[in-house]
Amino acid sequence: MAGHSKWANIQHRKGRQDAKRGKVFTKLIKEITVAAKMGGGDPAMNPRLRLAIEKAKGESMPKDNIDNAIKRGTGQLEGVSYEEVRYEGYGIGGAAVMVDCLTDNKVRTVAEVRHAFSKYGGNMGTDGCVAFQFKHCGQLLFAPGTNEDALMEAALEAGADDVVSNDDGSIEVITGPWEFTTIKETLEGAGFKAEFGEVSMKPLNESPLAGDDALKMQKLLDALESLDDVQEVYSSAVFED
Numbered sequence: 698m699a700g701h702s703k704w705a706n707i708q709h710r711k712g713r714q715d716a717k718r719g720k721v722f723t724k725l726i727k728e729i730t731v732a733a734k735m736g737g738g739d740p741a742m743n744p745r746l747r748l749a750i751e752k753a754k755g756e757s758m759p760k761d762n763i764d765n766a767i768k769r770g771t772g773q774l775e776g777v778s779y780e781e782v783r784y785e786g787y788g789i790g791g792a793a794v795m796v797d798c799l800t801d802n803k804v805r806t807v808a809e810v811r812h813a814f815s816k817y818g819g820n821m822g823t824d825g826c827v828a829f830q831f832k833h834c835g836q837l838l839f840a841p842g843t844n845e846d847a848l849m850e851a852a853l854e855a856g857a858d859d860v861v862s863n864d865d866g867s868i869e870v871i872t873g874p875w876e877f878t879t880i881k882e883t884l885e886g887a888g889f890k891a892e893f894g895e896v897s898m899k900p901l902n903e904s905p906l907a908g909d910d911a912l913k914m915q916k917l918l919d920a921l922e923s924l925d926d927v928q929e930v931y932s933s934a935v936f937e938d
Contacts, residue, residue: 720925721756722756722758722762723925724928725749725752725753725756725758725766726753726758726762726766727779727799727928728749728752728799728928729746729749729750729753729763729766729767729770730766730767730769730770730776730779731770731779731781731799732745732746732748732749732770733746733766733767733768733769733770733771734770734771734772735770737771738767738768738770738771744874744875744878745875746767747878748875748877748878748896750763751878777801778801779799779800779801780799780800780801780803781797781798781799782797782798782799782800782803782806782807783795783796783797783798783824783828784796784798784807784810784811784821785821785822785823785824785825785826785827785828786814786819786820786821786822786826786827787819787820787822787826787827788818788819788914788917788918788932788934789818789819789906789910789911789913789914789917789934790904790906790910790914790934791904792904792906792914792932792933792934793827793830793831793900793904793932793933794814794819794827794917794918794921794930794931794932794933794934795827795828795831795898795930795931795932796810796921796927796929796930796931797927797928797929797930797931798810798924798926798927798928799926799928800926802926805926806924806926809924809926810921810924810927813917813920813921813924814917814921816920817913817916817917817920818913818917819917827933830900830901830902830933831898831899831900831901831931831933832898832899832901833874833896833897833898833899834858834871834872834873834874834896834897834899835871835872835873835874835876835877835880835881835894835895835896835897836869836870836871836872836893836894836895836896836897836899837869837870837872837877837880837881837884837891837893837894838867838868838869838891838892838893838894839867839868839869839870839889839891839892840867840892841865841866841867842866843867843868843889845860845862845868847889848860848868848870848884848889851883851884851887851889852870852880852884852889855879855880855883855884855887856872856873856876856879856880857870857871857872857880858871858872858873859871870884870891871899874896877894877896881894897929897931898929898931900931900932900933902933903933903934903935904932904933904934904935905935905936905937906934906935906936906937907936907937911934911936911937914932914934914936915936918930918932918934
């Protein structure tokens, strides 16, 4: 898409995530606990748990923390019971926003999310109002200059859903959400190391923002991400160069 750089936007988002590392362990422990509760404590049989453990290891979380979170999820240790809940709404310029939470108090969480939307110029919507605008998938982003033909051949052979070339020269490999880890490892074995990778809700259509609108939207996203019960915030907003 002309006007903004996919590479710059991904790097910007990654930089904001790195800046919030103080909350990363708490969020990962919640995710591991819920994943283990829902699908069992064996990562080989539970793709969601496997992905959560990989993310935790990527953040250098101690093994004991991971093991204890799994045990809380499977009931071997006592712990808080978390519930998954998703809120949807609109940001600046009508950009779609989805907020995934893990909470032990839905009344508190919905009030905090609604307050953040209203305070920073957004509008909280009804269930399903924007979910159809996103696709649950894995994304691997490779730097400009990567051999596109070789990467495409390796990715499709590994089982990727799609390979997308961006205007800025970067290349995206799209995977199924639960095939993400396997395909990432396969590509690394073939010599292709992604600069950024995540399982996310990928917007099917993007909402370019610039100037004051981009700044306002960033404040809204930051406010939502700062809430204790919020795990992930997804948006169709992209910021123009």
